[in-house]
Amino acid sequence: MNLDIENASLILSAFLFAVGTAGVLVRRNAIIVFMCVELMLNAVNLSLIVFSRSLGLEAQVLVFFVMAVAAAEAAVGLAIIIAIFRHFEGVNVDRFNILRW
Amino acid sequence: MLSLPSILQEAHAAYEPILPAWILLLPLIGAAVNGIGAFNWRANKAIPSVVGPAAVIGAFAIVVANFFAMSAAAPHDPTIVSLWTWMAAGDLRVGVDLQFDQLSMLMMLVVTGVSSVIHVYSVGYMREDPGYSRYFAYLNLFVFFMLVLVLGANFAITFVGWEGVGLCSYLLIGFWYENEDFASAGKKAFIVNRIGDFGFLVAMFLVFVHFGTLSFESVFAAAPTTLAYGGAVITAITLFLFLGCTGKSAQIPLYVWLPDAMAGPTPVSALIHAATMVTAGVYLVARSSVLFAMAPVSQAVVAAVGAGTALLAATIATQQYDIKKVLAYSTVSQLGYMFVAVGIGAYTAGIFHLMTHAFFKALLFLGSGAVIHAMHHAYHAVHSHEDPNDMRNQGGLKRFMPITFVTMWIGTLAISGIFPLAGFFSKDEIIWYTGAYGYGILWGIALLAALLTAGYMTRLMVMTFHGENRTGQEAQSHLHEVPAVMWIPLAILAVLSIVGGWVNIPDALPGLPAVHALHDWLHPVFEPARSILEGHGVHAAHTSPIGGGEAMWAGISTVAAAVVVLLTFRALVRRSWKPAAESVEPTGLAGVLYNKWYVDELYDRTIVLPLLALWRGCWRLVDAGLIDGSINGLAAGTRAVGWIGSLFQTGRVATYMFYFVTGVLVILATFLL
Numbered sequence: 062m063n064l065d066i067e068n069a070s071l072i073l074s075a076f077l078f079a080v081g082t083a084g085v086l087v088r089r090n091a092i093i094v095f096m097c098v099e100l101m102l103n104a105v106n107l108s109l110i111v112f113s114r115s116l117g118l119e120a121q122v123l124v125f126f127v128m129a130v131a132a133a134e135a136a137v138g139l140a141i142i143i144a145i146f147r148h149f150e151g152v153n154v155d156r157f158n159i160l161r162w
Numbered sequence: 163m164l165s166l167p168s169i170l171q172e173a174h175a176a177y178e179p180i181l182p183a184w185i186l187l188l189p190l191i192g193a194a195v196n197g198i199g200a201f202n203w204r205a206n207k208a209i210p211s212v213v214g215p216a217a218v219i220g221a222f223a224i225v226v227a228n229f230f231a232m233s234a235a236a237p238h239d240p241t242i243v244s245l246w247t248w249m250a251a252g253d254l255r256v257g258v259d260l261q262f263d264q265l266s267m268l269m270m271l272v273v274t275g276v277s278s279v280i281h282v283y284s285v286g287y288m289r290e291d292p293g294y295s296r297y298f299a300y301l302n303l304f305v306f307f308m309l310v311l312v313l314g315a316n317f318a319i320t321f322v323g324w325e326g327v328g329l330c331s332y333l334l335i336g337f338w339y340e341n342e343d344f345a346s347a348g349k350k351a352f353i354v355n356r357i358g359d360f361g362f363l364v365a366m367f368l369v370f371v372h373f374g375t376l377s378f379e380s381v382f383a384a385a386p387t388t389l390a391y392g393g394a395v396i397t398a399i400t401l402f403l404f405l406g407c408t409g410k411s412a413q414i415p416l417y418v419w420l421p422d423a424m425a426g427p428t429p430v431s432a433l434i435h436a437a438t439m440v441t442a443g444v445y446l447v448a449r450s451s452v453l454f455a456m457a458p459v460s461q462a463v464v465a466a467v468g469a470g471t472a473l474l475a476a477t478i479a480t481q482q483y484d485i486k487k488v489l490a491y492s493t494v495s496q497l498g499y500m501f502v503a504v505g506i507g508a509y510t511a512g513i514f515h516l517m518t519h520a521f522f523k524a525l526l527f528l529g530s531g532a533v534i535h536a537m538h539h540a541y542h543a544v545h546s547h548e549d550p551n552d553m554r555n556q557g558g559l560k561r562f563m564p565i566t567f568v569t570m571w572i573g574t575l576a577i578s579g580i581f582p583l584a585g586f587f588s589k590d591e592i593i594w595y596t597g598a599y600g601y602g603i604l605w606g607i608a609l610l611a612a613l614l615t616a617g618y619m620t621r622l623m624v625m626t627f628h629g630e631n632r633t634g635q636e637a638q639s640h641l642h643e644v645p646a647v648m649w650i651p652l653a654i655l656a657v658l659s660i661v662g663g664w665v666n667i668p669d670a671l672p673g674l675p676a677v678h679a680l681h682d683w684l685h686p687v688f689e690p691a692r693s694i695l696e697g698h699g700v701h702a703a704h705t706s707p708i709g710g711g712e713a714m715w716a717g718i719s720t721v722a723a724a725v726v727v728l729l730t731f732r733a734l735v736r737r738s739w740k741p742a743a744e745s746v747e748p749t750g751l752a753g754v755l756y757n758k759w760y761v762d763e764l765y766d767r768t769i770v771l772p773l774l775a776l777w778r779g780c781w782r783l784v785d786a787g788l789i790d791g792s793i794n795g796l797a798a799g800t801r802a803v804g805w806i807g808s809l810f811q812t813g814r815v816a817t818y819m820f821y822f823v824t825g826v827l828v829i830l831a832t833f834l835l
Contacts (some may be wrong), residue, residue, distance in 0.1 A: 085819050094815070158813035 070111045079105035091142050091152035095135075102131045177235030180227050181263045182243045185270065186260075186313070188224075189306040192217025193766055196299035214298030216307050222274035225267070232267055238686050240379060241262075242315050247438035253374050261315035261378060265687040268513065268680075269445055272520045275304045279651040283528055286428040286647035287535060297337065297427065297623045305332035306797045308438050312445060316376040317366045320446070323666055324346045324362065324410065327439045328355045334425040334434060344425035353418040358409015365402035368395065382452040386694060391456050400453050400460035403446060404467075410441025412494050413471045413501060418762055420494055424486040428531030431486060436493045437520035438525050444500040444516050448509050451691035458698075462504050463579060465596070465716035468501025469604040469611075472758065476614035480621065481755035482749065484551045485530045486620050492577065493523055495611060499592050507695045508595035508702075509664070509688040510681050515592055517680075518584035518662045522576040525655035526619075529570035532644040532652065533626055536563060538632055541641035548634070552742040553622065558631035562641040565629045569656040574623050576659040578616035580728055587663030590716045592670075595702060597715070602707035609719060617725040620730040625739065629732075632741045670712035 069103030072117045077100055103129050113120035195213045199206065215537035240263035246254045281301065288297050307330060311323025327350075336348030343744070366376065367510045372395055373381045373388060389396045407413065412420035424436045434440070447454055447464060454461055461555040472495045479491035496519050503512030536559070537550030548555050559568040579590060589612060597605035631638055643649065706715050739745070757763075 082823055086816060086823065089816075123646045154815050155814075161808075161813035 064116075065115065067111050072106055074104045074108040074111065077101075077107065087154050089155050091145065091154050091157075094143065094154060095138055098133070099131060102127055167274065175364055177232055177237045177241055177262075179241055179243055179260075180231055181224050182228075182262065183245060185221050185224050185228075185274075186306060186309050188217045188221045189309065191301050192302035193306060196295050196504055200293070200296035200299055203419075204292070204295060205449040207289065210295045210298040211285050214302055215278065215285065217302050218274060218281050219278045221305070221309070222271075222278045225270045228262065229267055230269060232262070232264070232684075237263075241313070242265075242379065247362055248318070249378070250573070251456065254370065254376075256316060256318045256376060258319060259377070260319075261314035262312040262313075263687055264683050264685075265445075265448060265513070267313045268683065270309060272309050272517050273305065273312065273438050276520050277301075277308075277433060277653075279436075279525060279654055280429050280433045280528065282431075282653040283531070283648050284427075286645050287429050287531055288427060291427075293337065297334075300330055300333045301430070301433070304439070308442075311442055314368040315378055317369060317378070317381075318376050320449075324406070324442060324446075325359065327434070327442065328352065328359070328410070331434050331439055333421065334430040334610065335423045337426050337430070338740060341425075343421060347419075347422040349427040350537065351423050354416050354417065354431065355409045358406045359411070361402040361405025361607060365399050365406065365544065368399045368402065373397075376410045378449065382450075382690060385452050385456060386690075389456065391694075391698065392458055397452060397457045397459050400457040403450060403453070404443075404460060404464055407443030407446055407464075407501070408467065410446075411440050411497050411501070413443070413467050413498065414474065417471060417475065417494050418765060419489055421490040421758070424484070424490050428486065428527060428534055430788060431490070432524045432527030435490065436523040437472040440493065440497055441516045441520070442506055444497065444512055444723065445463050445502070447504040448513055448688075451504070451509050452694065454504070455507065463505070465505025465601060466602055467499040467503055468503075469505050469596075469601075469607040470498070470610040471495065472498030472502065473607050473614075475631045476611045476618065478755055478758045479618040480614060481752050483553050483625075483742065483745075484549075484553055485533060485553050485622060485626060485755075486527075486555070488553075488618060489523070489530055489748050491525055492526075492615065493519075495615065496577070498611070499589060499608065502596055502601075502608060503592040506596055506599045506601055506604075507700060508599070509691065510684050510686040511588065511591040511595055513684060514666050514680055515588035518576070518588040518659070521584055522573045522659040525573040525652060525659050526570060526577065526647075527656070528652055528655065529566050530626075532563065532566040532648055533559060535644055535648070536566075536641050536834040537633065537644075540637040543640040544636045546573065546634065546637055548637075551740055552796065553625035554742040554745055555634075556626045556738045557629045557633075557739065559641065560627040561631075563627075563643045565643060569649075570627070570657045571623060573659055574619040575727070576663075578723045579720060580616075580724055580727070582660075582663070584659050584662035586716075586720055587666060587668075588694055590719060591666070593719060593732055594706070594712050594715060598702040598704070598712075599700065599705070600703065605707055607793070609722075612719060613722055613726050614663075615741070616726040617730050620727045621734055624731060624734040628735050631736065632739060634741070652734075657682055668712060668716075671716060672713055676684065700792070 067091055081097040081099075081101035084100065085094050088094055088097065106127055109120045109124050110125075142152055144150060145157055192213050195217075196210050199209050199213075216510040240261045241261065243260040245258040245260065250256070281298075284297070284301065288294055291297060304327060307326025309323070311320055311327060312321055314320035332348045332352040335351050339345045339348075344822055367549065369381055370376055373384055375381060376795045385396070409416045420435055420440065426435070454464065475491040475494035475498065479488050479495065482488045482491060496515070500512045500515050500519070503509070503515060504649045534550050535557065538554065541548055565598060572583070579586045593605065593608045593612060631641075633641065654771050654820050665677060667674050667677040669676040710718075717793055747753065756761070
């Protein structure tokens with residue numbers, strides 16, 4: 062497998078996505094979990110940009126959508142995390158398990 | 163000049179029923195008005211007093227007009243009035259059709275005529291009852307359904323009337339529903355009748371399967387060619403029909419409800435449980451005479467059951483002390499006679515007895531109602547709780563109630579078959595034909611039951627009206643004759659009980675003009691059945707099974723009945739009874755008869771209790787075990803599944819993320835592999 066710019070970027074994207082997934086799964090701090098989600102989104106953005114080289118500019122349009130959603134999500138998510146912090150006096154997601162049956 | 167046949171031909175076309183629907187509508191409107199009154203102006207007695215009797219008398223007037231129109235026209239075939247189609251499905255078409263022929267006309271005359279008299283009487287009898295308006299609503303509704311029954315031109319409409327009168331009977335038996343015994347008597351009547359109705363329904367289904375129609379006219383026209391004479395099908399149809407009749411007309415084995423039906427007001431007993439509704443079974447057999455004529459086995463069953471009932475009920479009546487119970491068993495017994503008549507093929511005799519019985523039995527019941535009315539008032543005045551119905555508490559009432567006394571003796575002599583009252587002609591005709599058609603044993607039973615009838619009726623009269631008064635010193639002074647609104651109906655029925663038999667006087671009686679009015683009137687209705695019977699060699703003999711002609715046996719039976727009346731009177735008039743409260747229950751044979759041969763107890767042990775045990779078992783096994791078990795099991799299973807599912811919901815984001823990633827990996831794996 063020759064390591065041209067496209068392949069290298071896709072591998073990087075997959076690596077970033079895996080790091081983000083792993084972070085969401087193993088970390089307990091809500092802020093870090095949140096950052097890992099952002100990482101996953103940006104990994105996807107990177108792969109979209111790579112594909113836009115061969116498939117056309119529509120993929121880059123999608124990147125802007127993802128960024129807009131991520132920004133909105135950051136606003137809402139951070140607000141929720143602040144609310145959780147005030148209520149539980151901490152942001153450990155394991156303590157936040159009251160939303161069940 | 164026109165020849166006679168062409169005049170008749172013209173006359174045939176001439177009969178058109180006058181206001182046919184109004185015959186039914188008037189009682190129905192009366193029921194509606196009184197029913198509204200029962201809710202809205204309960205205290206108002208004027209409206210029911212007018213509307214109740216007027217609705218029935220109006221219907222009676224229309225029926226009389228129709229009767230004259232029909233006798234002028236003398237139609238050979240029934241006139242069918244189709245009102246509308248009730249149901250149509252596939253080959254089945256059931257119309258609301260009314261059949262005007264000589265049989266339904268006679269029944270309508272009896273029903274509306276006797277009802278009119280009894281409605282008037284009820285105005286006096288029920289005056290003080292808080293349910294006065296409700297009473298007239300039920301009574302008018304009953305007349306409506308009874309007219310539907312006799313006017314129905316197909317089995318389905320007749321069945322509607324059949325069920326309707328059963329409903330009204332139930333409502334009126336349990337009229338004083340605060341008394342639990344009375345309410346249970348109503349239930350008993352209804353449930354026992356259901357058993358019979360099941361038979362009627364099965365017969366109706368069989369008729370539809372084999373004839374494709376329920377209309378009387380088509381079925382009876384097709385029957386002789388469609389079905390084999392004496393075959394299994396026709397026998398089954400007629401036996402199931404007869405099962406229905408045993409329920410409605412209180413024959414063995416379903417007669418047990420009628421004596422208990424005396425819980426209702428006495429005019430109800432007179433109208434429904436003596437004069438009209440209970441004769442519906444006799445009417446149905448007569449109406450289906452073509453079918454019964456084709457099934458000799460069924461005919462024999464009908465006649466045998468009738469004779470058995472006549473004797474059994476007569477024996478029980480001899481030892482009852484409740485005045486209404488005596489009359490109730492007497493009714494069962496007389497209905498037995500009617501079934502003997504229609505069973506042996508003497509249809510006119512059966513309908514004749516139905517008519518005369520309606521007169522004298524209504525008279526006797528209304529007379530007993532007058533007695534109970536007087537007794538009730540006397541006891542009420544002195545705050546006594548003695549039973550006003552018990553004949554042991556009565557006695558010597560002739561001094562206080564002369565009109566009731568005289569009219570009830572007329573009824574007693576009429577039912578006993580004393581010449582020349584109504585019962586003599588009708589009962590004698592039945593007894594004579596039973597012998598003449600060769601049913602020797604039934605003939606003997608019928609004669610014996612006739613003598614018992616004379617005996618127990620005389621006993622009733624002696625205990626009620628003769629001898630010493632046993633009502634008690636204080637209450638005695640409050641006994642008095644009933645008001646005119648009650649004794650005038652008694653007088654009307656007494657006149658009918660005397661002259662009612664003169665419409666059919668056999669040729670054989672010497673010195674009397676032969677009258678065939680009833681026979682000729684009913685001839686067109688029963689002619690098909692008679693010709694079937696005669697086609698199979700069924701003829702009336704001219705001598706009884708042990709010799710002697712009709713005139714001789716008529717003389718013997720009336721003299722014998724008179725002797726029994728006199729002997730019973732002489733034997734009992736000096737006997738002193740103790741009031742009911744001081745009496746002990748009779749023992750020996752009298753005890754067995756007093757307890758009605760223990761038939762109720764027998765049914766209780768052999769049918770009611772085993773059924774109750776069976777259903778209790780079914781309740782425990784099927785209802786509580788199977789049905790409740792499966793429902794509860796399903797609920798428990800659902801809960802368990804839900805609990806297992808809830809284990810996956812931890813509320814922790816990381817867990818959900820883990821499921822999510824696992825799921826994505828699985829999907830990717832399936833795509834890649």
